[in-house]
Amino acid sequence: MSAPTSGFNLKEWIFTTDHKRIGILYLIGSIAAFALAGIMALLIRIEQGAPGPTIVSDNFTGGDQYNVWLYFHGAAMILGFLIPGLTGFAANYLIPLMIGAKDVAFPRINALSVWLFWAGIVVALLTFVIPDKPDIMWTGYPPYSISGTRGNTAFYVFTVHLIGFSSILASVNFLVTVIYMRAPGMGWNQLNMFVWSCVTALIIQLIFVPVLAAAVTLLLFDKYLGTHFYDPANGGDVLLYQNLFWFYSHPAVYVIFLPAMGIFYEIFATMAKNPIFNYKAAVYGGMCVIVLISGEVWVHHLYYSGMPDWIRIGQMVSTLLISVPVGLMTISLFGTLYRGAVTFNTPMYYGAAALYLLLIGGLTGIPLAMTVMSVHLGETSFTHAHFHFIMGIFATFSVFAAVDFWFPKISGRMLNEGQAKLGFWLNFIGVNITFWPLFIIGVEGMPRRYWDYSQFPAHFADYHKVATIGAFIVALGMALTISNWILSAIKGQKAGDNPWGSKSLEWTHTATPPGPGNFPKDVTVDASWTPYNYH
Amino acid sequence: MSNSTSSPGHVHHWETSVAPMLVVGGILFLVVFGFAGWFAYNSKMMAFVSAGLGLPLLLAGVAKWTAEGLTHKPLIEGVSPAALPIFIVSEVFIFLGLFVSYWTMRLSAGDNWPPVGTPTDFNLVLPIIMTVILVTSSLTYHVAEVKLGKGDLGGFRTWVLISIVLGALFLGCTVYEYSHLLHQNFGPSTNAYSSAFFSITGFHASHVLVGLGVFVAVLLGAMKGLTNKYFSFCAGLYWHFVDVVWFFVASQVYYW
Amino acid sequence: MKRAVSAMALIGLWLPAALAVAGPKGGLPDPAASWEHLWRDVLIDLFIIGVVFLTAGLYWVFKYRATRPGQVGDAPKLDRLSAIGWAVVPAFLFMADDFYLAAKGWTVWNEYRNVPRNALEVKVTGSMWAWNFEYDNGVVTTFDPDAKEGEGLVVPVGKPVVLRMTSSDVVHSFFLPQHRVKEDLMPGRVTYLWFNPKAPGETIATCTEFCGNRHSFMWTKVKAVPQADFDAWMAKQKQDKKA
Numbered sequence A: 001m002s003a004p005t006s007g008f009n010l011k012e013w014i015f016t017t018d019h020k021r022i023g024i025l026y027l028i029g030s031i032a033a034f035a036l037a038g039i040m041a042l043l044i045r046i047e048q049g050a051p052g053p054t055i056v057s058d059n060f061t062g063g064d065q066y067n068v069w070l071y072f073h074g075a076a077m078i079l080g081f082l083i084p085g086l087t088g089f090a091a092n093y094l095i096p097l098m099i100g101a102k103d104v105a106f107p108r109i110n111a112l113s114v115w116l117f118w119a120g121i122v123v124a125l126l127t128f129v130i131p132d133k134p135d136i137m138w139t140g141y142p143p144y145s146i147s148g149t150r151g152n153t154a155f156y157v158f159t160v161h162l163i164g165f166s167s168i169l170a171s172v173n174f175l176v177t178v179i180y181m182r183a184p185g186m187g188w189n190q191l192n193m194f195v196w197s198c199v200t201a202l203i204i205q206l207i208f209v210p211v212l213a214a215a216v217t218l219l220l221f222d223k224y225l226g227t228h229f230y231d232p233a234n235g236g237d238v239l240l241y242q243n244l245f246w247f248y249s250h251p252a253v254y255v256i257f258l259p260a261m262g263i264f265y266e267i268f269a270t271m272a273k274n275p276i277f278n279y280k281a282a283v284y285g286g287m288c289v290i291v292l293i294s295g296e297v298w299v300h301h302l303y304y305s306g307m308p309d310w311i312r313i314g315q316m317v318s319t320l321l322i323s324v325p326v327g328l329m330t331i332s333l334f335g336t337l338y339r340g341a342v343t344f345n346t347p348m349y350y351g352a353a354a355l356y357l358l359l360i361g362g363l364t365g366i367p368l369a370m371t372v373m374s375v376h377l378g379e380t381s382f383t384h385a386h387f388h389f390i391m392g393i394f395a396t397f398s399v400f401a402a403v404d405f406w407f408p409k410i411s412g413r414m415l416n417e418g419q420a421k422l423g424f425w426l427n428f429i430g431v432n433i434t435f436w437p438l439f440i441i442g443v444e445g446m447p448r449r450y451w452d453y454s455q456f457p458a459h460f461a462d463y464h465k466v467a468t469i470g471a472f473i474v475a476l477g478m479a480l481t482i483s484n485w486i487l488s489a490i491k492g493q494k495a496g497d498n499p500w501g502s503k504s505l506e507w508t509h510t511a512t513p514p515g516p517g518n519f520p521k522d523v524t525v526d527a528s529w530t531p532y533n534y535h
Numbered sequence B: 001m002s003n004s005t006s007s008p009g010h011v012h013h014w015e016t017s018v019a020p021m022l023v024v025g026g027i028l029f030l031v032v033f034g035f036a037g038w039f040a041y042n043s044k045m046m047a048f049v050s051a052g053l054g055l056p057l058l059l060a061g062v063a064k065w066t067a068e069g070l071t072h073k074p075l076i077e078g079v080s081p082a083a084l085p086i087f088i089v090s091e092v093f094i095f096l097g098l099f100v101s102y103w104t105m106r107l108s109a110g111d112n113w114p115p116v117g118t119p120t121d122f123n124l125v126l127p128i129i130m131t132v133i134l135v136t137s138s139l140t141y142h143v144a145e146v147k148l149g150k151g152d153l154g155g156f157r158t159w160v161l162i163s164i165v166l167g168a169l170f171l172g173c174t175v176y177e178y179s180h181l182l183h184q185n186f187g188p189s190t191n192a193y194s195s196a197f198f199s200i201t202g203f204h205a206s207h208v209l210v211g212l213g214v215f216v217a218v219l220l221g222a223m224k225g226l227t228n229k230y231f232s233f234c235a236g237l238y239w240h241f242v243d244v245v246w247f248f249v250a251s252q253v254y255y256w
Numbered sequence C: 001m002k003r004a005v006s007a008m009a010l011i012g013l014w015l016p017a018a019l020a021v022a023g024p025k026g027g028l029p030d031p032a033a034s035w036e037h038l039w040r041d042v043l044i045d046l047f048i049i050g051v052v053f054l055t056a057g058l059y060w061v062f063k064y065r066a067t068r069p070g071q072v073g074d075a076p077k078l079d080r081l082s083a084i085g086w087a088v089v090p091a092f093l094f095m096a097d098d099f100y101l102a103a104k105g106w107t108v109w110n111e112y113r114n115v116p117r118n119a120l121e122v123k124v125t126g127s128m129w130a131w132n133f134e135y136d137n138g139v140v141t142t143f144d145p146d147a148k149e150g151e152g153l154v155v156p157v158g159k160p161v162v163l164r165m166t167s168s169d170v171v172h173s174f175f176l177p178q179h180r181v182k183e184d185l186m187p188g189r190v191t192y193l194w195f196n197p198k199a200p201g202e203t204i205a206t207c208t209e210f211c212g213n214r215h216s217f218m219w220t221k222v223k224a225v226p227q228a229d230f231d232a233w234m235a236k237q238k239q240d241k242k243a
């Protein structure tokens, strides 16, 4: 296959409308957000490493400093890193290649999406330089977020708007692409699991992001135009915002979770040289059912918020039932290994770790889902540990595994395996050291968003200290991993077209790396083709 | 800048366009920094400078985009009539978010509705006139499309122009109504009803404005003899959607 | 394959029945104790699920390693019946477990929400960043976390306490870790929680809904004292108030 001709041309990069380059622009932006938010995490961890002021100035201004770090950490990790990393980078780079299309349906809108996302990151970064820094947390609850002059809510709201609008446009673009641009002959049951996971995630995004947009717009109006939507003194309702926010933000976790699972399905099938175990159960019984019920469980974030009792109980049941579709997807993921021929390389290391992370993170969601358990465990470090395991580690690892797995295709070069594996082990060991202590003190009552905890028993400090050490191990692992990408992209060993022996179109039918138009020859598939035809 | 191929065959160079980046720059300065300057920092200076930078960027971006859309052959043709309804799904949910907020306040207020501060002599005739105007404009645009289908470019231009005038008239009514209400000290911050009233009608009006912008783009293209049936179809579809939403806005906000 | 499916079906029928056997009953309501009991059950339940899945996953990862280059897997192809079986049977098993957990959770939840009739009522107001407690005779107490001064919330041992709570500014949350309960406070609404101070002693309540700069410092002492001491304390408070 012919290699693409061209040296580096900056104009062709920043004005690009090619989905692969847009994907890479997403990746650069989201990793930058990750690194910055990660550095905030280190500041948070140092501060929490001991009770009393460590790096903040004193008890009276300390909160203001810490809250800005935590605001940026939460908002940037979710809006700036994970959602764009998965439905931006991975979906952009892979979907057209996997379905045999030359590009997406609307390349210019795709470019609009990526630059809207970048604009969102720029606005988020202004957090550090503007007066009245946002300190309202990624949840932005009123009345705090609309009271006083502090905590510049406008920059939070516009970050959400820009990134939200970007993801709505991306949803439309990719749904149309998958519906109309599949290679001739490719039926819905022949799609890659990753494509299905994105289709379902993007449907969720299309429906729920607008509600968030409405919720934060009203926040803006309340604060700056003096409207009264969230102001109980004038006929508004405090809980209205919380309901609208979680109506979006719970489904948003599946916007993250589904593509993350999709990536691991691809890695498992390729590395175990097996078809997906019970494909249809995972797609229709798992992913599609999640789309259907993800919008009926948001009250599990409001169990202790004073919602009527009947709805707290009703949504406990619907939340618990999420374990059914997720469980079917889990069985399918695990089952893909059964009687496989597993090759162990870095992506598969992440895959093996994912088995464990998915269980720890997912199963600890179950006590939180039980109303009565949550009135103790909710808003404590237990919640932290839950969502860091499932999102901050499982889903985050999926992005790292995806880059490692598709690296040869993207860059045309192989990673340095040794460094990649070392990075993996540091990451994996580090996150366990960081987040297990949080489970334990969470059950004992360590609240969230506290930089000082002197009122609690002295042994909390020991657990926090251990967690802080863990965070630095992760930082080392992440630095190794990210620097490996940069160095290997420049001077790694040249890769062949299909180093893993995959059967999926992006490996079998394209050059490495793919040039403009993706496929040297138009792709058609027949009814017996699947991306998992290993035997 | 753009160098799309005219044949859908194999592409051998990287496609580019400056339009998207111009649009994003425009939005960033005009909306984000403009709003922050005016409202968050009370700096008229910052607001005007930002808007002054943003507006030309945005207009240049849109103009460039429209020109490219009308002259370059896309990779796959005829999918925008399917894409727009998908986009409209998400628009529906934004409006739903706003309506839910309104309903929450309305239903929890019980008998205290409309809350104190609401003018008792609310003009309930104007919305009916506005409805007639908007519905008519949907019809006139439909006529325009029929003309285009028959290849009558002159007729198309005329009827698009009529639709634009009607749309502008609708916005004029809104401006009239707002200024009248503001004079009666009924502004966004007066009470719960005014909050909902201005947010919902304002949000709808912003959609009318966008729709008008699209019509202008269609018209400018048609003046140069450039038309694209999918583009004009989508413009119409969007306009009809804005029209339908108005029924909900009017019935919920004015007459309930 | 069919054997496995029918074995799972059998477990699916048996498990809910076995789990439906109710937990211990009777005695005075004590939400915190019920919580701890339930917590143990949940941990066991989740531990079993986790171990089953993890063992299978890790065992397969290591057992089915490729031994020669170019080797492919040889997973049996699922026929229609086993494909359906592998979806329906696990789905029912998971549902059974979900309903079991939901039922147990609901029972304890009812304890949490049904306030005993003889409960002592205290009005709580949260504000940035302090707690105010108002007893039904008008006595008001508070606590200053910096100087560690003030009475905080004082309650008699052995008598249920119900807190009627509201906020004067932003959202706060009253969290009593020792009694396994929290509930938010908002402006414009009154929420409640109750707890049963069984033994004398001092513990803390702390704010768990983000409320700005001094969120970490928004805590108060909660002291349980024998009824006689409580009455004496209350008399003294009334005295001080008059003075």
Ligand code: HEA
Binding pocket: A139, A253, A254, A256, A257, A300, A301, A302, A319, A320, A322, A323, A326, A327, A328, A330, A358, A359, A361, A362, A363, A365, A366, A368, A369, A370, A374, A377, A378, A379, A380, A383, A386, A387, A390, A391, A395, C049, C053, C093, C094, C095, C097, C098
């Ligand atoms: C990727 C992100 C992600 C994912 C996938 C999940 C998945 C789940 N989450 Fe999590 N969650 C978050 C991210 C995520 N969460 C975040 C960010 C927060 C905090 C937000 C904030 O306040 O800032 C949060 C908070 C949060 C809360 C609120 C806690 C609080 O108020 O403090 C609750 C409560 O119900 C909850 C529950 C669940 C449940 C039940 C699942 C389920 O989907 C899990 C399902 C998975 C399994 C159950 C494991 C696999 C299944 C099997 C092995 C089958 C058998 C199992 C059974 C029968 C039980 N989560």
Ligand code: HEA
Binding pocket: A034, A035, A037, A038, A039, A041, A042, A044, A045, A048, A070, A071, A073, A074, A075, A077, A078, A081, A082, A137, A138, A139, A384, A388, A391, A392, A393, A396, A431, A434, A447, A448, A449, A450, A451, A467, A471, A474, A475, A476, A478, A479, A480, A482, A483
């Ligand atoms: C994807 C989501 C994600 C991820 C990956 C993480 C990652 C981490 N998180 Fe975060 N976290 C959240 C999402 C996430 N978090 C959210 C949503 C909240 C809630 C916020 C709220 O309450 O509102 C939260 C809150 C939160 C808290 C709670 C603070 C509090 O409540 O007071 C803590 C405390 O320990 C914490 C720690 C960490 C740590 C140590 C990591 C580590 O894993 C981070 C490791 C990464 C790095 C250290 C960066 C490494 C990179 C470099 C060093 C650059 C190298 C560069 C080159 C070589 C070019 N997080």
Ligand code: CUA
Binding pocket: C126, C129, C171, C172, C173, C207, C208, C209, C210, C211, C212, C215, C216, C218
């Ligand atoms: Cu009050 Cu946090």
Ligand SMILES: [Cu+2]
Binding pocket: A249, A250, A253, A298, A300, A301
């Ligand atoms: Cu949730």
